[in-house]
Amino acid sequence: MKLQGEHFTPREVIRLMVNLLFLNDRNILTQEGIVTTIYDPACGTGGMLSLAEEYIKELNQNSKPVVFGQEINPESYAICKSDMLIKGQNISNIKFGNTFTTDGLAHETFDYMLSNPPFGVEWKKVLTYVKNEYEKKGFDGRFGAGLPRISDGSFLFPQHMISKMKRDDGGSRIAIVFNGSPLFSGSAGSGESDIRKWIIENDMLEAITALPDQLFYNTGIYTYIWIVTNYKTPERKGKIQLINAIHYYKKMSRSLGNKRNEIGNGEDGKPNQIEEITRIYGEFQHNAKRKLEVDGKEQDVIVSKIFDNEDFGYWRITVERPLRLNFQVSEERIAKLETETAFVNLAESKKRGGVALREIEEGKELQESIKEALRTLGADCLYKNRDEFEKDLTDALKAADVKVSAPLKKAIMNALAERDETADICTDKDGNPEPDTDLRDYENVALKDDINEYMKREVLPHVPDAWVDESKTKIGYEIPFTQHFYEYVPPRPLEEIEQEIKDLEEEIQGMLEEALKL
Template identity: 35%
Template sequence: DWLEAIIALPLNMFYNTGIATYIWVLTNRKPEHRKGCVQLIDATQWYKPLRKNLGKKNCELSEEDIRRIVDTFLRFEETEQSKIFPNAAFGYWKVTVERPLRLKGIDPEREYSAKEIKKLRETAERAEDAPPVIRKIHKSGTAADPLRGLFEATIHGKPRVVEYEPDTELRDTEQIPFLECSACHEPGYLPSAADQHTAIETFLRREVLPYAQDAWYDPESVKIGYEINFNRYFYKPKALRSLEEIRADLLAVQKEAEGLLEEILGGTNHE
């Protein structure tokens, strides 16, 4: 919990590049009121233009701009240019979602070896309505858990739990935010392993299973990442033009086109 704030600076602040630049404010002695939170400050519009460009550099921070940034940081308040988030708001789980390989002409009640599956991939035809390829039949007593790839099936008249071979062409990934965990909305709280499982499975049941009922994920494949996207938090959509403005423009273009047509026809008749 060392990150206090990130400040987005104006573009074209440096001589040889126009890339976006940021100031990261770090400390190992966070004040109590900042603990568990990160402040984002959008200072991209606070600058003084240069009279003459120096390479790609066309602006700089004036004393007034610097003071404005410092004051915004010290006030630690939500404004149009200052947003405050719990640490967990930037975290996510990257989850690989699998679906079974379905091939025509296979035996839906037998287990196929890796060698057999490789050959089937090369020779058999895929189809959505074909049976899934079984790669493992578990012993009796194994509990089913479809969301983790353990499916109930009837094998030679007996209920068993099986694993299907995943179809790499249908493999997908989901980026699931930490904020799927309700407790993560509290400053300083980071999800536990139990929170992770609950949040991921709740998300998949809501967003994936309604469209792919045979989907599953491997808990061992879950990766944790963080992303801070200023555009997401400070984007300001442009106001749409009114119908009156659009209509006026169309009428003006129509009038101009009619005038050009009259000139063309008039010139033709004169000849």
């Protein structure tokens, strides 16, 4: 296993990662005297590097895998260097320090990279350094695609690793373990969504494999292996494969922390589940099915689906509806005016002494003058056109010789207004409808869909006066993995539930009778 702070990676997970990483390159790795470079930016004690080296040596004894890594934990770093020394590797290739602030292998590129970065760990300590690189270097640095939330820095790792891809000589391949968050966290325009967008639109995401839960020693959550590459095979170009491997596990005879399950490797005479998952990946079939045991019953389960890159993209559109207001100078609405900041500030002063008292008194007089001027418009008159009301308001203030500033006039209008679907639409100086921020809504429209057609089909039949503010439209990407592999579980028969309730009632009744006898 690999130690990474407090993060352990089971050996069978590493073996699966290595299988997926190297499967399509077996013909390359078996070439005589082939030299390959392997890198882990959070290498822990070197478990991933060791298994990757072993795999290549199994394929080709004459190959020369060269490993590189970096580790922040001093104990893990020391163990890793010792292990690499025993294996005959160049220990100067193993660097110590924080990968993001002190890249010990700057400007290096590698054939293969794999890692299991910490899940959900904040990166506040390296924020200044990473943000400076992002802002000053952009895509000339490592983090040009975007920055994730401070609470979870896992998405910094694939960007760092992609920056170390070879652009020539066949490119590079990456295998990285994530929890579910990088699949969908962050809406369009957020750092996470922009990172997904950059990876997918550059056709680097090859496959994602969902693993069973309770595989790891310190967490029971579902995890996912991402395969990222800049040289897809022809049939995979523009495509992403999702592999549903959550049922490929066997129960352990004894739990180790949160680890209660393991992926079978065939050593106990049972099916080799690692090889089966690898085979599913290699076959690259859409809607591929396997007969698997689910909740004690054998059934057909879809284990692989193939999607176009664009299937995971969407337009985030802002749907606006027009502002409609009525206006009335009732005592109830005048009372609302007394809560408006611009109106309240008339009777306040930042000065001291007599000057302050005089300003406060003058302000109170102006407040009363405004209210009296408003009352001349009549409490029974309900305006349904803002322009008409504003004209009459201006005339009433002028007749009362009351001068108000633009912010104060706006406060008066706000206090006397109420939303009214039957009122005229409020327009700006160019005659365009003004949006009602309270009615503003957002919709996600698939990239393969047409926004105008979507509006006609899904929105306008319900709200005919709605429109899209195109200036706010953004493109986002998310991968709703569980949605694509949703498995319907039918409810239990009603008779079975009723009988269970009756049995429980009888059991409770019996317990009560026993208690009364005591």
